[in-house]
Amino acid sequence: MIKNILILGAGSAGLIAALSLRRFFPQMPIRVVRSKDIGVIGVGEGTTFTFPQFLFNDLKLSPEEVYAHAQPTWKLGIRFLWGPRAEFFYTFSKQFNFRRLDLPKPNGFYCDEGVENLDVVSAMMRQHRALPRGKNGLPDFAQHQFLAFHIENERLVEFLEGCARTRGIEFTDGTVREVERGAEGVAALLLESGERLGADLFVDCSGFRSELLGRTLAEPFRSFDRSLFCDRAVIGGWPRTDEIIEPYTTAETMEAGWCWRIEHERWINRGYVYASHFLSDDAALAEFRRKNPKVAGEPRVVKFRTGRYERLWVNNVVAIGNASGFVEPLEATALGVIVNQSRWLGQCLRENSLAPTPGMRAIYNRVAGDSWEETRDFIALHYAFNTRIETPFWRTCQAETDLGKARGIVEFYQENGPTSVAEPLLLRHPSAFGMEGYLAMLVGMRVPHQKPHQAAVTEREIWRNHTQLCKTVAKSAFTVREGLDYIRQPGARWS
Template sequence: MLDFNEIRDVVVLGGGAAGWFAAAEARRLFGPQTAVTLVESPDIGIVGVGEGGIVNLVEALKRNGIDPLAFMRETEGAFKLGFAYRGWHGGGEEDVYYHLFNGPLELANGFDPQMSALLANGLGIGHAVRSMPLVVRGASQDDVLQALKEENPGFTASLHFDSHRLAEYLRRVATGRGVQLRLAKVQELLLAPETGWVRALKLDDGDEVPVGFLIDASGFARFSLGRTYKAAWRSFAPWLLLDRAIPFHMPHPGPNPALVTNALAMPNGWMWQIPLQKRVGAGYVYSSAHVDDDAALGEIERRLGFAVQPMRTLRFEPGHFEQVWRGNVMAVGLASGFVEPLEATSIGQMLEQLAAFGLLVAGSHGVVSDLAIERFNQANADYWRGILDFLRMHYDVRRRDTPFWRDAAERPLSPGYAALKQVWQRRTPRPFDTVPYRLRAQISMFGPPSWLAVGQGVGAIPPQAAQAELRSLPPEQRRELDAFVASVHASPP
């Protein structure tokens, strides 16, 4: 059992996105009798990549009383309406599919009729999301803002942001609300011999910071679960190949920041391009089994046609710690796990974990049972499994033109994705399919339209999946859908 009412020192280790969001949430959650202290080392710095959110980013900002438009201003951010996958079939300019953040769905018999009608007719399901014309014509930020202000915009937005500015801004917000900041390098975690719980952080100047509860946001240093406890790690390497990244910045290729994260297929992985107000955050994420770092840099420059200044090469093994909450420590962000940046799952997972943590602590009146912590860890692992299954789907492609794409496609399907793919040959994704991946009761990281967009995009969900369910609709509704499909055929955006 853990009684937060008796805890006087909540300590956050690390001042990246995970650390500052955790500190803000903790300050909101605990009363004035509890000190919230964040310890970070300016010498080590933050990872400095990860500049795109998913829809729970805006929710997290609002929950913490931060105006999303102020956040955009302070982080030189821009609207993000989804993702564009370019070249994932090995083709040219026209080889693109979209995964857009949809608005509220109006389901009939458990499925979205417009999306099913588009699938059945070989048209991208993005046409059912009202942001599609904005994305395709490269609308301005103001146009998006105006569209979002409409009563029922028919789409949702997240944000792109500068990761360093995000950490600086959240630091100002959180310290303004009473979070104490200690700039120091942590040398080790001091454990209580009888329980193995963390009792203090030992700093490299010899000082100690007392700990009642530790939120470990130490990034790839993975201070608690990795370095100190050597906890069990669940590797996703059997299913996902990518394990290196070279981040860099580049100028905007067009007049307006693009409204989506662009994911460009490359010979040995893919390149992300995240448009901010003044620059594009980019990087090549690739498989070290297929290309070395120098050759990867050469591939970037050949693709872009200009030289880039790489920040560094990041190495990672895709996966997560099986139990992120252990005793009086919870790891969040990179300190708890990471898979490649496809679909921007990392900050999304971190925010979801913090939201679920807050609900559990507040809902338990601060007195949390061991059973509840066990369940929390299990649900968190289920959430990660959803990420694995969703990402594995992206590589379920038909192309076999390079050894990387052959190996990526022919790697085993993760068991969860294999099971879903089987049913999606007969019907489209339903809310029930994503319930097993939830960390909070009502919320999926990616709902059925997301799975459908990617499943259609890669060719894993065939048009026939929609045909039987469309036949279950009354004739009048089917006629309306025929008219809708004809209108999309007549005027593509």
């Protein structure tokens, strides 16, 4: 029976896990131990829609609180400079996996020529706008389920820590020097100060160090290097001056990888994710600087290893976040994975009345492991079909990327076109991306298929009117700047 929980690490993973577990177990003693000397990774600034939902729906935080303290900007999706099209937009809404009642085919079949203005969300992205104008003329936040955030990492961690403290979570500053093993797995953490901290359940959120699951319990690591070849990132940015705050992350093809652009209110963050096998750090830095002449100061290089541990819950240790696995941030999925892992853990513990059984641990390991693998396969798809530039890196991606279970989805698409009828058969459940995500990438990258649709004249007319209407609605929407100015006015309304 678990009577207390100790979380190692106070990066985003440790704090989200603590907050989530507190929600499930309001009376449980929960302590977070973290080393200020080691610090946090300091990256992880783009989210999916899962993260705002965690703040608003799970933690029941008010929008006023979140926007005042975490100071996010709105992210409607990702603008891909990827594949043969000039650009395409990945959203959290249903652009492709949607059929109008007056059309015989889903939207994806009408996208041979262009993928613009498929719905209001992608049309707003194209118009550099973020919030639809409601009937009362004010920004409409009802679409919050399609919104994700850009949040500066330091601010995010500070905000989450504040939330954790107000919910009675205890913090200990100290570096773990040694781990005491016990019959259940781990018995206690021994800090450099000499303090000994025991617990019934240990949540390992120690980042890439994976102090408990990886180092102490020596759980085998399953590499994803047959699917994903990048292993480093150069990170830098510059203070915003007159650049518009875009309502999306940009993902731009680079010579041996890709570069993100994340839009904070006062800072623009860029990061070049690359494969060191194809590009030296110096060459990556040079390309990064050439394409981003405004970069201020010295960019830093972060190394990472892509993959996951065989089991994520072993005996009384559960790893969450980078301590459990890592997939590069091309879809900014990590915070969403952390939220989901934390929720599943809470559910499993609650179902077992805090006395977890081997069967429950096995279920958790399957679901959490699958979610890492789905992310791997989905990101692999981005690499395998990006034909934008010809370099040794991209030729290798096209020839050698292992698509894992996404292979079946691609083959079905190549045979049947952008239909979603087989979603229940093709996708893992729960799927973080849904058929919509796969179709957005496959249609966006113009992956050929054998079922082009010859639309009749009337269909083309309906389609033209549809996209035109989306564009018109989008043009009246608010920019991020206007939205931020609005919510800071006294009496701003959220519904």
